[in-house]
Amino acid sequence: MKRHNVEKLHTTSDNARRFGLRMISPTMLVLLVLTAYPLLFTLFYSFTDYNLLRNLRTPASFIALQNYTDLLEDPYFRQAVLNTVKFTILAVVFEMLIGFFMALVVNSLTRGQKTMRTLLLLPYLLPTVTVALSWRMMLSPNYGIVNQVLEALNLPVYNWFSDIHTAFGMLLLIDIWQSAPFVFLLLYAALQSVPQSQYEAARIDGANAVKTLFYVTIPNIKGSLALCALLRTIDSFRLFDKVNLLTGGGPANSTATITQYLYNYGISSLDFGFGSAGAIVMTLLVLILSSFYIKRAMG
Amino acid sequence: MKKLLALILALVMVLSLAACGGDKKPAEDPKPSEGTEAPAAPTKMTLILRAGTYADVIKKCLPDFEKEHNVTCEVQELSEGDLYSGIALDAINAKGTYDLCMVDGSWMAEFTENGVLANLTELGYALDDDVIPATTSICYVGDDLYLAPYYGNVTVLMYNKANVEAAGYEADGIKSLDDLLTICKKAQADGKKGFIYRGDNQNNLVVDFLPILLSFGGWVIDENNKPTVNTDEFKAAMNYYLELIATGEAQVKDDLIASVDTGAGTMGIGWPGWYTPTADSTADYIALSGAATAGAEAYNSNVYGIWTIGVPANSQNKELGAELLAYLMDADVQKATVPDGGVPCRYSSLQDPEVLATYPQYEVVCKALESGMYRPVIAEWTQFYTTLGTEMDNIVNGVKTVDQGLADAQTQLEKLMG
Numbered sequence: 001m002k003r004h005n006v007e008k009l010h011t012t013s014d015n016a017r018r019f020g021l022r023m024i025s026p027t028m029l030v031l032l033v034l035t036a037y038p039l040l041f042t043l044f045y046s047f048t049d050y051n052l053l054r055n056l057r058t059p060a061s062f063i064a065l066q067n068y069t070d071l072l073e074d075p076y077f078r079q080a081v082l083n084t085v086k087f088t089i090l091a092v093v094f095e096m097l098i099g100f101f102m103a104l105v106v107n108s109l110t111r112g113q114k115t116m117r118t119l120l121l122l123p124y125l126l127p128t129v130t131v132a133l134s135w136r137m138m139l140s141p142n143y144g145i146v147n148q149v150l151e152a153l154n155l156p157v158y159n160w161f162s163d164i165h166t167a168f169g170m171l172l173l174i175d176i177w178q179s180a181p182f183v184f185l186l187l188y189a190a191l192q193s194v195p196q197s198q199y200e201a202a203r204i205d206g207a208n209a210v211k212t213l214f215y216v217t218i219p220n221i222k223g224s225l226a227l228c229a230l231l232r233t234i235d236s237f238r239l240f241d242k243v244n245l246l247t248g249g250g251p252a253n254s255t256a257t258i259t260q261y262l263y264n265y266g267i268s269s270l271d272f273g274f275g276s277a278g279a280i281v282m283t284l285l286v287l288i289l290s291s292f293y294i295k296r297a298m299g
Numbered sequence: 300m301k302k303l304l305a306l307i308l309a310l311v312m313v314l315s316l317a318a319c320g321g322d323k324k325p326a327e328d329p330k331p332s333e334g335t336e337a338p339a340a341p342t343k344m345t346l347i348l349r350a351g352t353y354a355d356v357i358k359k360c361l362p363d364f365e366k367e368h369n370v371t372c373e374v375q376e377l378s379e380g381d382l383y384s385g386i387a388l389d390a391i392n393a394k395g396t397y398d399l400c401m402v403d404g405s406w407m408a409e410f411t412e413n414g415v416l417a418n419l420t421e422l423g424y425a426l427d428d429d430v431i432p433a434t435t436s437i438c439y440v441g442d443d444l445y446l447a448p449y450y451g452n453v454t455v456l457m458y459n460k461a462n463v464e465a466a467g468y469e470a471d472g473i474k475s476l477d478d479l480l481t482i483c484k485k486a487q488a489d490g491k492k493g494f495i496y497r498g499d500n501q502n503n504l505v506v507d508f509l510p511i512l513l514s515f516g517g518w519v520i521d522e523n524n525k526p527t528v529n530t531d532e533f534k535a536a537m538n539y540y541l542e543l544i545a546t547g548e549a550q551v552k553d554d555l556i557a558s559v560d561t562g563a564g565t566m567g568i569g570w571p572g573w574y575t576p577t578a579d580s581t582a583d584y585i586a587l588s589g590a591a592t593a594g595a596e597a598y599n600s601n602v603y604g605i606w607t608i609g610v611p612a613n614s615q616n617k618e619l620g621a622e623l624l625a626y627l628m629d630a631d632v633q634k635a636t637v638p639d640g641g642v643p644c645r646y647s648s649l650q651d652p653e654v655l656a657t658y659p660q661y662e663v664v665c666k667a668l669e670s671g672m673y674r675p676v677i678a679e680w681t682q683f684y685t686t687l688g689t690e691m692d693n694i695v696n697g698v699k700t701v702d703q704g705l706a707d708a709q710t711q712l713e714k715l716m717g
Contacts, residue, residue, distance in 0.1 A: 053387050053413040076689065141550060142557045162498050162549035164696045248500035252696035253689065264501070268380060269681040270387055
């Protein structure tokens with residue numbers, strides 16, 4: 001009787017497992033087709049000299065690590081990596097600080113929270129192409145409002161996107177302007193869930209605003225902070241559209257990011273083998289950079 | 300209340316789905332009356348074109364062709380980069396999407412080497428004598444025709460009339476590159492910008508420089524396709540260019556046009572498709588003389604940016620594509636595009652007295668087209684200009700000296716060209 005019950009239990013558990021597998025199989029299939037297959041294909045191509053058009057005449061051949069050595073020996077790729085890392089660190093730090101500050105301010109408002117929330121979110125809701133073109137118009141050396149205001153104030157004017165001293169800073173500024181609201185949104189939502197009783201206890205204990213921030217607010221939202229930093233790191237590392245639209249990586253490669261480099265040297269010339277090697281290197285770099293956050297977020 | 304709302308929403312959704320589903324039975328075709336045949340469904344053709352005036356003038360010509368041949372034409376208008384990748388990506392399919400494509404001259408070698416384009420000679424098309432001969436030089440492989448020169452884009456010197464006059468010059472008096480420099484320096488001294496160049500990507504940087512390089516007797520490759528960017532001519536041209544651009548600044552295309560038009564900038568290298576000067580417009584354009592200094596040898600210094608048209612080799616309607624190409628290349632059809640900004644590569648359009656009475660600048664364009672140079676017809680051109688443009692960008696921004704930058708470019712380009 002007991003044995004019969006154990007067997008019945010096993011069958012039920014097997015059925016449940018099989019049912020579970022059947023339920024997740026569509027998701028697994030989608031993941032395999034849309035994520036694993038392209039990734040494996042990119043990895044495969046990265047060891048070949050595959051060129052889309054040349055391939056019509058002569059099939060791609062296996063060249064082992066040639067693409068990787070070419071990539072790592074290229075000074076422009078190394079510069080692109082440095083630019084990307086510099087951009088990512090600066091963008092994430094400023095976006096986190098500004099977004100967090102905005103969230104704290106809006107969260108502390110007793111009136112007009114909804115209006116402020118909507119207004120502050122607007123830059124993030126705009127398509128990147130619109131953002132890039134709007135800023136290009138505003139910073140135009142001809143009819144841009146920024147230079148006109150600076151001129152009216154007798155301040156020096158710049159050719160913002162063509163000057164080697166200002167182009168990188170401008171891209172950074174535009175990215176911060178557009179992406180800080182995303183940080184604000186996530187942190188604002190997290191702040192809403194901090195128990196008010198903890199603030200009351202801190203107040204009773206005589207904690208000032210700074211201590212409350214560091215001992216109550218931040219510990220309560222540290223998971224959201226880590227998630228925000230992770231998402232912004234991944235996103236900033238893949239920066240392409242703004243660079244491509246506004247500077248094309250110039251002047252003198254000062255704004256060239258890894259993605260822009262891959263576009264210039266791999267995609268636009270249809271050298272997908274070389275481009276794939278770059279994509280693999282970039283994926284590894286993003287994984288290394290974000291592993292810290294992932295570890296933190298996983299607890 | 301919430302439940303009621305949810306119920307209403309669910310009901311609306313179900314009704315909408317039911318309405319969208321409709322009857323599965325296909326609608327019956329009306330039976331043709333006795334003695335008359337139902338008109339055949341029109342054939343769909345797809346064109347992939349360069350966006351802007353280039354595509355606009357073609358779109359304007361299509362309705363007549365559509366009516367005559369019972370076809371409907373769908374037009375895809377793309378930027379230069381997207382057009383290149385769009386044609387290339389479709390070329391790998393056995394059955395292509397496009398029936399007519401617009402091709403930049405510099406892609407010709409790569410496209411024909413890899414069988415992207417159909418042989419127009421085999422399809423029964425031939426160019427006539429009215430087409431300016433120099434513009435057809437890249438259209439053939441041996442005796443076989445693959446492309447037809449459609450839009451006569453060629454580099455011209457776009458200038459602001461008032462700024463040039465303020466420097467004591469008339470357009471006819473600009474005889475050499477030295478004159479350009481004098482005018483731009485005067486404008487700079489007057490608080491305006493002199494020479495405006497496009498520094499926003501490697502292609503533009505190289506293309507804007509090529510007319511200057513040609514005026515110094517230089518070129519980017521020799522007759523054996525070996526790179527020649529570390530030569531005395533190239534260095535002289537580069538040093539001159541640095542002096543010239545120091546009078547102005549880098550701007551994107553739209554800013555360049557606005558600058559020269561308003562007089563904030565004095566001149567820049569442009570294309571006829573960008574700007575249509577009139578008698579009372581503030582800006583105009585001329586063809587570069589091709590001489591570096593007064594009395595020096597005048598070289599062919601106008602660089603073609605001609606948009607050619609061809610039929611993809613994997614087109615599903617090759618014959619129709621060839622017919623459409625022949626129709627678009629027809630002398631009368633091409634002349635009719637002039638009021639809309641068309642620039643045919645045909646004498647009958649560019650030397651027509653009626654056309655010249657309204658658009659006198661076409662005389663300049665015709666001369667420039669007669670003596671123009673195509674960018675190198677090499678399969679590696681995209682990588683070539685990316686490498687050269689990157690090194691030129693370094694030189695222009697003071698990251699490298701002329702000698703260092705050009706030596707580095709030469710090394711990389713030699714590796715590229717094998």
